[in-house]
Amino acid sequence: MSYNFIIDSYAWIEYFIGSKEGAVAKAYIEEEESATPSIVVAEISRKLLYEISAGRETVEGRENKLDFMKISTLIVDLTEEIARLAGEIDVERRKTVKGWGMADSIILATARKGGAKIVTGDKHFMDLKGEIIPINAEEPGVTASRELQ
Template sequence: MIELRLVMDSYAWIEFFLGSDKGKKVFEILSSADEILTPDLVLAEIGRKYIREGIDEKAVIERLKFMEENSVILCINSELSVEGAMAYIELLSKAKSEGKSKPSLTDSVLLAISRKYTAKIVTGDEIFKGMNEVIFI
C-alpha cells in the first residue's frame, strides 16, 4: 500500500539539484516517499531552464535521466488535460484573490495530478502556498 505519494514540481527538482537548503529538505521528503510522480511537462521546463542558462547539454540530459529513473513520468492525456483546465480556473481565482501571478499550465497540471493520484505536490511556488495538496519547501 502506498502511503506517501508525491508529485514533483520543477521548483523542487531544481532546488534538489542545486543542493540548497530547500534542496536538502526535498531530499528528506523524497527519502520518505513510497512513490514519486513527475509530469512530463516538468522535464521540459527543467530542460528549457538549464539550456537557457547555458548548462552543458550532457549535464542537462543526465539530470533529466535521473528524474526519469527516480520517479514515474506521467504523460498528459485528454482526461488530465480537462482536469488541468478546471484546476487552472481554481488556481487563477486563488491567485487573483491573493494578488499573486497567474498560474502556469504546469501548475494546473500538477494540481490535477495531485488530486487524481491522491498525492502531495512538493514545491516552493507561491501559487500553492497554504493548499492542502502541497508540501511547501
C-alpha cells in the same frame, strides 16, 4: 500507477542546485512512490537549456539531470483525464492566484488524480495547505528562479 508525492519544478531546481530546500526535497525525490509530471520535465529541460546558453550548465549535465529525473521518479504523462481536470483547475485558480499558469494546473491536476501531495516551494501553491509539502518553511512564498550550479 501509484504515487504519493508529486515533485514540481521548484523542488527539482532546488535539488539540483544543492540548496537547503533541495535537501528537504531529496527525501521525497528518493521515495519510491514519488512522481514527476511530464510538464515538469519540459520546464526543467527548458531551464537547463537557458543555463547552457549562459555558460552555467553543460549539455552532458543537462542530459544527466533529465535522465536522473526519469530513473528517480515515475514520469506521469498528460492524459486526457488530467488535461480536462487541469482546465477546470486553471479557470478557478486564475481567479484568485496572480501568475497562476497552465503548468501549475497540470501539476495540481496530476496530484489530485493520484491522491498525492505536491512537494514544492512555489508561492502559487502555498494556499493549498492540505495538498502540498512545503520545502521552504523558513521562506514561505519564495519563487524558484535561482541559477543551477
